[in-house]
Amino acid sequence: MQNVLIALVPAVVASVLIFGFRALLLEVICMAACVLFEFLFEKATKRDLTIYDCSAMVTGLILALNLPPTLPIWMAVFGCLAAIVLGKQLFGGIGMNFANPAIVGRIVLLIAFAQPMTTWVLPNAFNFGADLVSGATPLGVLKMGEAVDLSYGQLFLGLRGGCLGETCILALLIGGIYLIAKKIISPIIPVAYLATVFVASACFGRDPIFELLTGGVVLGAFFCATDYVTSPVTNKGKLIFGIGCGVLTILIRVFANYPEGASFSILLMNILTPHIDALTMSKPFGGAKE
Amino acid sequence: MSKYNKSLSGVSVPHHKNTSEMKIETMPVPDKVYLGMSQHMGAPCEVCVKVGDEVKVGQLVGKPTAFMSAPIHSSVSGKVTAIDEIIMSSGMKTPVVVIEADKLQTLDESIAPPVVNTREEFIEAIKQSGLVGLGGAGFPTHIKFNPKNPDQVDTLVINFAECEPYITADNRVGVEQADHVVGGIKTTMHFLNIKNCIIGVEDNKPEAIRILTEKTKDEPNIKVQPLKAIYPQGGEKVLIYHTTGRVVGEGQLPADVGVIVSNVASIAFVDKYMKTGIPLISKILTVDGDAVANPKNVEALIGTRFVDIINFCGGYKAEPRKILMGGPMMGIAIPDDTYPLLKNNNAVLAFTEAQIDTRPETPCIRCARCINACPFQLMPASIEKAYNAGNVDQLKKLKVNLCMECGCCSYVCPAKRPLVLVNRLSKNMLRASK
Numbered sequence: 001m002q003n004v005l006i007a008l009v010p011a012v013v014a015s016v017l018i019f020g021f022r023a024l025l026l027e028v029i030c031m032a033a034c035v036l037f038e039f040l041f042e043k044a045t046k047r048d049l050t051i052y053d054c055s056a057m058v059t060g061l062i063l064a065l066n067l068p069p070t071l072p073i074w075m076a077v078f079g080c081l082a083a084i085v086l087g088k089q090l091f092g093g094i095g096m097n098f099a100n101p102a103i104v105g106r107i108v109l110l111i112a113f114a115q116p117m118t119t120w121v122l123p124n125a126f127n128f129g130a131d132l133v134s135g136a137t138p139l140g141v142l143k144m145g146e147a148v149d150l151s152y153g154q155l156f157l158g159l160r161g162g163c164l165g166e167t168c169i170l171a172l173l174i175g176g177i178y179l180i181a182k183k184i185i186s187p188i189i190p191v192a193y194l195a196t197v198f199v200a201s202a203c204f205g206r207d208p209i210f211e212l213l214t215g216g217v218v219l220g221a222f223f224c225a226t227d228y229v230t231s232p233v234t235n236k237g238k239l240i241f242g243i244g245c246g247v248l249t250i251l252i253r254v255f256a257n258y259p260e261g262a263s264f265s266i267l268l269m270n271i272l273t274p275h276i277d278a279l280t281m282s283k284p285f286g287g288a289k290e
Numbered sequence: 291m292s293k294y295n296k297s298l299s300g301v302s303v304p305h306h307k308n309t310s311e312m313k314i315e316t317m318p319v320p321d322k323v324y325l326g327m328s329q330h331m332g333a334p335c336e337v338c339v340k341v342g343d344e345v346k347v348g349q350l351v352g353k354p355t356a357f358m359s360a361p362i363h364s365s366v367s368g369k370v371t372a373i374d375e376i377i378m379s380s381g382m383k384t385p386v387v388v389i390e391a392d393k394l395q396t397l398d399e400s401i402a403p404p405v406v407n408t409r410e411e412f413i414e415a416i417k418q419s420g421l422v423g424l425g426g427a428g429f430p431t432h433i434k435f436n437p438k439n440p441d442q443v444d445t446l447v448i449n450f451a452e453c454e455p456y457i458t459a460d461n462r463v464g465v466e467q468a469d470h471v472v473g474g475i476k477t478t479m480h481f482l483n484i485k486n487c488i489i490g491v492e493d494n495k496p497e498a499i500r501i502l503t504e505k506t507k508d509e510p511n512i513k514v515q516p517l518k519a520i521y522p523q524g525g526e527k528v529l530i531y532h533t534t535g536r537v538v539g540e541g542q543l544p545a546d547v548g549v550i551v552s553n554v555a556s557i558a559f560v561d562k563y564m565k566t567g568i569p570l571i572s573k574i575l576t577v578d579g580d581a582v583a584n585p586k587n588v589e590a591l592i593g594t595r596f597v598d599i600i601n602f603c604g605g606y607k608a609e610p611r612k613i614l615m616g617g618p619m620m621g622i623a624i625p626d627d628t629y630p631l632l633k634n635n636n637a638v639l640a641f642t643e644a645q646i647d648t649r650p651e652t653p654c655i656r657c658a659r660c661i662n663a664c665p666f667q668l669m670p671a672s673i674e675k676a677y678n679a680g681n682v683d684q685l686k687k688l689k690v691n692l693c694m695e696c697g698c699c700s701y702v703c704p705a706k707r708p709l710v711l712v713n714r715l716s717k718n719m720l721r722a723s724k
Contacts, residue, residue, distance in 0.1 A: 053652065095653035095705075186658075233658040233671065277672075284689040285298060285666040286527060288540040 001054035003184045007175035008061055008223065014158055014168035018123040019069040023164045026076055027064040033080035034060030041089045055094050059083050062102035062223055065165025066216065066263070067109070069121055075113050082108035099270040100227045103263050110263070120161035137161045138214045139259040148210070155213035166216040176222030188238040189231060189245075190221040196246025204254050217249060220262035230270040237273075237280035244269045298528050298665040300520045301698045303455050303619065305494055309576050309585050310458040314466055316589045317602045319393050323366050323593030324630035325351055326376055328384040330422040331429045332358030337385050343370045346398040348569050351387050360430040360633075361420045364398075365571035365591035366391035376630075379615060379622040386630070389593070403567040409440075412481035419563045420570040420633070425449055425460075425524065425553035426616060428634035431560075434552070435482060437545030446484045447533050447544075448475065450491040450498070450554040451517060451524030454617025457637045459576045462587045463555045464491070464498030471554055472505050473561035475512060484550065487512045490533045492519040521619060522696035526551050528665050540692060555636075570633055577603045579639040581610035590631055596638050597627040610640040619697045652705040660699035660709055666692050670699035670709040677716045682723045690716040 015023040038056040042049050050056075063083050067076055083105030091097045110117045122135040138148045138160055150160055158168030165172070179185045194212060201211035212218065225231060225245050232241050245265045252261025328334040335352030339345060345364040352362030372388040404415035417432035437443060448471070452460040464471060475487050489506075491499055493516040506512040515533055517523050527538045529551065536547040544551050559570060571592055578585040583604030590599050596613065600606065614621035615635055627640070660670040669688055676684035690713055699709040 050652075093653065095655045228655045228657040231656075233656055233661055233669065281672075281687070282661060282667040282669055284668050284692050285531075286537050286539040286542070287666075287689045287692060 001058050003179065003182055004058045004223070005054060005061065007178045007184075008058075008065070008165070010171035010174045011065060011165040011168065011219070012061070014171035015065065015069075015164040018158050018167060019121070019164060023069055026067060026069070026071065026073070026164065027061055029073055030064035030067075030076055030080050031057045031060035033077045034063070034084050037081055037084040038089065041085055042093070045089075047093060050094050053094065056084060059088070059101045059105075062165075063105045065219060065223075066102065066106045066163050068117060068119060068162075069164055070119055071109075071113075071116055075109060075116060078112075079105040079109040095229055097229055098273070099267055100224050100230045103224055103267050103270070106263050107267060122161050123159050123167070135161050137259065138210070139253065143259040152209060152213060155210070160214070162214075163216060163219075166219040169213055169218050172218045172222055176218075179222065179226075185222070185226040186235070186238060188235055189225050189242040192239050192242025193217065193221040193225055193245045193249075196243045197249055200247055200250040201253075204250065206250075206254070211250070211253070215249075215253070215260040216262040217246075220245070220249075220266055224262075225266050225269070230273055232273055232276045232280060234277070234280045234282050237276045240276050240280065241269050241273065244272065297518070297520075298531060299663060299667075299698075300522055300528070300665050300696075301663050301701055303521045303701070305519065306455045306578075307458050307461070307494065308456070309578055309587055310461050310495070312458070312462070312585070312587050314459075314462045314574055314587045314589050315602075317591070317594065317599065319366055319391050319395060319591065320594045320598045321391060322371070322595075323364075323389050323391065323591055324376070324595060325362055325364070325387045325389065325593040326378065326384050326630060326632065327352045327362065327386065328378055328382065329362055329428065329592070329633040330360045331427060332356065332360075334384050335359060335362050337373055337387055339364075339370050339373075339387060341370050341373055344368070345370060345389060346396050348398040348401045348571060351389075358430060358433060360422050360432070361418065361569075362592075363420055363569040363571055364389060365593050367394055367396040368392040379624060397568070401567045401569075403565055404563070406481065406564070409481050409483070412477075415563070416560065418569070419559075421556060421559055421563070422570075422633050423553055424555040424559065424573070424634060424636065426620065426634055426636060428632070431552070431556060434550060435478070437543065437550070439545060440482065442548050443482070443545055443550055444485050444548045445534055445550075446475065446479055446482075446487040447530060447549055447551045448487065448489040448554050448557055449524050449526070449529055449551055450489050450495075451529055452495070452554075453492060453519070453521045453523040453525075454619050454621070454637070455521075456578045456639055457576045457617050459574045459587055459636050460554050461495045461498055463558050463574060464495065465501055467558045468498075468501045468505050470558035470561040471502065472509070472512070473564075474557035474559070476509075477560055477564055478552070478557065479511070482550070485511060488533045489514045489554070490517050490523075490529050491515070492517050492523055494519040522665060522694070522698065525665060525694050525696055527694065540689070573631060573633060573635060575599075575631070575635055576637040577639075578637065579610070579614075579641045580645055581606050581608045581640040581642045583607040592633055593630045595628050595630050596624070599631065599638060600627060600640060606640065608642045611643045612641045612646050614639040614641070619701065620695065647706070649706050651707055654705055654707060657704060659702040659704065663698040663702040665696065665698065666694070668693055668699075668713075670713060671707075673716055674707065674709060674712045677712050677719065680719075682719060685716050685720055691720055693717065 034056040083101040087101035087104030198208040248265030333356035368391040376386040421431040423429040693713040
């Protein structure tokens with residue numbers, strides 16, 4: 001878990017550079033709130049304390065990175081409550097939850113506070129203290145049927161409106177490659193997810209590179225979909241999971257009301273995980289056929 | 291093995307082969323030996339001496355009661371002072387014959403090199419020698435050498451992997467007793483009519499590889515095959531796959547795919563026995579661990595208590611907190627050091643507090659490391675869930691019966707869950723349900 005925190009450092013730095021110090025404030029508050037809720041719940045239910053395993057901190061940070069920069073603090077804290085209590089502890093705590101807690105927190109916020117959760121500001125990169133200018137995300141602009149006036153380079157560096165941690169693809173790739181190199185995560189889910197997004201968006205006649213660089217797919221692919229607890233255990237299962245996430249993401253982007261579908265697609269695939277596991281049991285060496 | 295076959299997985303464990311350069315030292319005869327009647331896989335032996343009997347070296351003290359068994363001989367000359375009971379590491383009670391040694395080591399009159407001309411005589415001689423698999427499992431060798439389909443067996447695989455950390459006893463056998471190893475191989479190949487032999491040896495034993503390659507250079511049918519040093523390379527099915535490419539399937543024996551596997555120390559014993567007729571009364575083992583003053587490779591008599599063996603190695607230099615019979619991956623922790631040496635022990639390791647992992651067990655986070663580490667691609671985390679739910683059907687589906695209990699899953703588990711233990715319990719649950 002500590003390694004996941006380390007891997008998210010570039011994304012945190014990028015979020016501060018792009019959206020200012022309020023980004024850091026949200027991130028710190030979410031991490032603290034998640035740890036606090038975990039502590040209180042475990043004390044209240046007399047469970048073993050798990051706050052030192054860093055899992056609550058990871059949940060808090062990933063949730064914060066999935067929030068818009070201007071979200072009121074109390075709403076963010078409410079999201080943490082939903083993530084830790086609803087998404088994790090009520091199912092039995094670490095290892096028992098069926099869905100990624102950070103994704104649960106984000107979706108609860110998105111549905112409960114639709115407007116603040118979709119109010120975006122344009123980046124004020126390297127321009128600390130200046131007023132934030134509101135504006136839409138590139139996917140939002142596209143949804144409204146307008147053309148997006150951003151280069152791939154700007155999108156890659158994250159100079160666009162969006163959630164705190166989703167915009168800077170460079171920072172996310174650094175973190176993701178770190179996790180893969182340290183063998184913390186298997187590359188199968190992120191590679192399958194991103195490749196599917198690329199292919200599926202091309203099938204719908206959309207610009208595949210644009211689809212990869214915008215929205216939350218890269219953040220989701222490396223840091224949410226790879227959650228051990230809520231993704232399949234076998235390599236074949238992971239491949240199916242990644243492809244499923246990619247297909248659902250593009251279907252939501254193309255056909256649904258929401259401009260972005262990464263969170264929903266990961267949640268839906270989380271729900272399918274036990275079934276994928278059951279269908280992709282490993283074939284033991286020398287095992288006789290049933 | 292064909293280069294196109296993918297190797298089985300496993301774990302890279304630190305080798306700690308501290309004693310690999312240390313010559314085998316023969317331990318003097320202890321004051322007393324304790325001969326347990328269950329020193330092998332299969333039925334225990336029946337005691338065939340009485341308290342007060344005078345016994346000689348090599349005299350039968352435990353008579354096999356079933357086909358799957360191997361006789362037990364006295365390792366000393368002296369007097370039977372007691373017939374007690376001992377609780378084995380498996381939790382079963384078994385009789386133990388206590389013999390006070392007169393230290394003269396007088397050989398029993400019956401001992402003479404066996405006269406062997408046929409396959410049947412060879413197998414009978416091996417049966418009388420009391421030989422069991424010395425690598426650890428203790429499978430009676432005369433049964434292994436006598437498969438149902440002798441004509442289909444074309445390869446003898448010598449298990450010289452010694453993949454457990456710390457243990458170097460086999461390495462010393464390969465280096466110091468290479469003539470016995472090659473002699474045993476030739477005798478076995480001759481009488482069992484086996485065409486080829488592959489000596490599978492982990493590449494962390496360069497000296498033994500060099501010596502054995504040199505000694506077998508005029509034997510086109512005996513091949514020394516260096517293998518990657520990855521645990522559990524010496525698992526029988528793993529070794530057969532990595533040396534011959536053959537897969538021993540569920541419910542099959544190695545002979546079903548034309549292979550007989552023998553440990554390197556067992557095969558060296560075959561040669562010694564053919565020349566002297568002295569049955570299996572001693573064992574070469576590694577004594578190591580950070581609690582032992584002078585780690586060594588020791589040849590000790592069967593039935594010597596571990597405390598005597600450790601005292602021969604300078605005693606303890608620090609308080610031992612865990613004593614293992616065997617290696618750290620598959621060895622069994624014993625309650626105290628008065629336990630006697632068995633035929634299939636290849637090490638005794640004594641560790642201090644500093645070497646023991648006492649981190650607490652935490653919930654499974656489904657990281658799948660256990661699945662990736664398992665050489666047979668079993669799913670230990672899922673097996674644990676099925677076991678806890680008492681779901682026998684699911685355990686059957688997950689093929690827990692294939693588990694060789696190598697311990698890779700427990701070793702890699704970041705949550706420190708006792709996965710291999712649960713696999714063992716699950717196998718019992720499956721057996722009980724039949």
